[in-house]
Amino acid sequence: MKNYLVLLGSMVVFACAPTQQEKPKPAELPKPTPQAKQEEKKTTFEEDIKQDPAQKMCSNPQGTVSADMVAKFLEEQKKLIKYPPNGKLVGDWKKGEQLFANPRKGNCYACHCADPKELACGNIGPILRHYGKRQSDVKYTYEKIYNSWAYVPCSIMYRAGVHGILTPEEIADITAYLHSPESPVNK
Amino acid sequence: MRRLWLLPLLMGAAGGVVFYALAQQENPAEEVKKQKEMLLKEMGILPGDVYAEQGRDLFNKVMGTAGKSCSSCHGQDGRYLKGSYAHMPRYYKDMDAVADLDTRIKYCMEKYMGVKEVKHDTNFKSIATFVATLSNGMPMDVKIENPKEKEMYEKGKQLWYARVGKMDFSCAICHDTFGGQRIRLQTLARVKQDKVATHWPAYRFSNDQLWTMEDRIRGCYNQIRVTPPPHFHWANIALSLYMAYESNGGIIETPGFVR
Known part of the structure; x- marks a missing residue:
């Protein structure tokens, strides 16, 4: 019996050793309501690949719009941006932290590294470590997350606000997560 | 002694952690190599090759109402199908349509073997994998000659560049523009440089599945x-044709071993 305990103990130590770098708890996925689930099922591939005019303009091997169209494109995209009813562009950074990591919400780690504790981050987008120390323009951050195409035509960064993946309040929370001095991004 | 049942559980957990630690490595090519070596050491054979062997057995097995196996037409162990995958997807006269590997096998099973309601399950994928392995070592050589092939290729190309859905993504964004970089820990294949079509069907070690x-x-x-x-x-079919054509010249090596 004792032998087994020792064996078990050593295995536990072994099992824990590589995870000493603490990982933030995975964001809790909001359970989809039965109704939402049904709605999700309803769409077909054909419906989902229907494009809006901007998506159509971006669908080419160059991956951007022609030079003479850029100004108009940006202007049209800027019109799509909505702001929180209370006017606050900086929300709760702790909520923002969850939203940033949640694969069904911000899913920002897919492309950006930010909190050094999150190791599984992509390298398609720029590293956001110490973002708040480099960037002070909160409105720019909010608008960029809401609609990245209002700044870079056909950017790979998806238009979280335009497509309703994030609400204006949620975008304000992520903005706070990026700017707040207390946030792990800037610590 | 009653706690003995915990042992396999813990061993599983330890294995999972080792896997996780490996997954943290920066160099993805190195990670694939290590996973491959580890599996070869433990099992002596790669899971993908097990599936392919299973596919060979099924290929020679009678299925459906016509009393035929795949080998009834294509020869024992598919000896008349050598090199066929190098030209797929392509136009098939009997179907009057362009078919990829999956669609062609389904058609054969339903039309000529009398199998009802072919499902895209592991057995099916094993057969597909086995058929693909018959072209191993040969260069990908997809031709676009028939009008239906041209039409299908154009459709595929259009889909490839189409920015769609809530994420505004296209295939091209990940697999041309940002190919070689990572989404989370997943390295994105580059369709042209990596000749992607040459290593599918593949065994994915991250989810232990044949795809x-x-x-x-x-x-x-x-x-x-x-x-x-x-x-x-x-x-x-359209996207498979587009990617296979872009992979022309690459040496076929299936089943692939990918993350």
Whole structure:
């Protein structure tokens, strides 16, 4: 019996050793309501690949719009941006932290590294470590997350606000997560 | 002694942690190599090759109402199918349509073997994998000559560059523009440089599954929050044809071993 305990103990130590770098708890996925689930099922591939005019303009091997169209494109995209009813562009950074990591919400780690504790981050987008120390323009951050195409035509960064993946309040929370001095991004 | 049942559980956990630690490595090519070596050391054979062998057995097995096996027409162990995958997807006269590997096998099973309601399950994928292995070592050589092939290729190219869905993604964004970089820990294949079509069907060690190119395409659409086209849908065939054509000249090596 004792032998087994020792064996078990050593295995536990072994099992824990590589995870000493603490990982933030995975964001809790909001359970989809039965109704939402049904709605999700309803769409077909054909419906989902229907494009809006901007998506159509971006669908080419160059991956951007022609030079003479850029100004108009940006202007049209800027019109799509909505702001929180209370006017606050900086929300709760702790909520923002969850939203940033949640694969069904911000899913920002897919492309950006930010909190050094999150190791599984992509390298398609720029590293956001110490973002708040480099960037002070909160409105720019909010608008960029809401609609990245209002700044870079056909950017790979998806238009979280335009497509309703994030609400204006949620975008304000992520903005706070990026700017707040207390946030792990800037610590 | 009653706690003995915990042992396998803990061993599993330890294995999982080792896997996780490996997954943290920066160099993805190195990670694939290590996983491959580890599996070879433990099992002596790669899972993908096990599936392919299973596929060989099924290929020679009588299925359906016609009393035929795949080998009834294609020869024992598919000896008349050598090199066929190098030219797929392509136009088939009897179907009067362009078919990819999956769609062609389904058609054969239903039309000539009398199998009802062919499902895209592991057995099916094993057969597909086995058929693909018959072209191993040969260069990919897809031709676009028939008008239907041209039409299908154009459809595939259009889908490739189309920015769609809630994520505003296209295939090209990940697999041309940002190919070689990572989404989370997943390295994105570059369709032209990596000659992607040459190593599918593949065994994915991250989820321990055998995937055909159709599964890969559907998985991609799922990740960009677009309802995937069902199996055997034209979109799978169109994109497979586009990628296979772009992979021309690459040496076929299936089943692939990917993350």
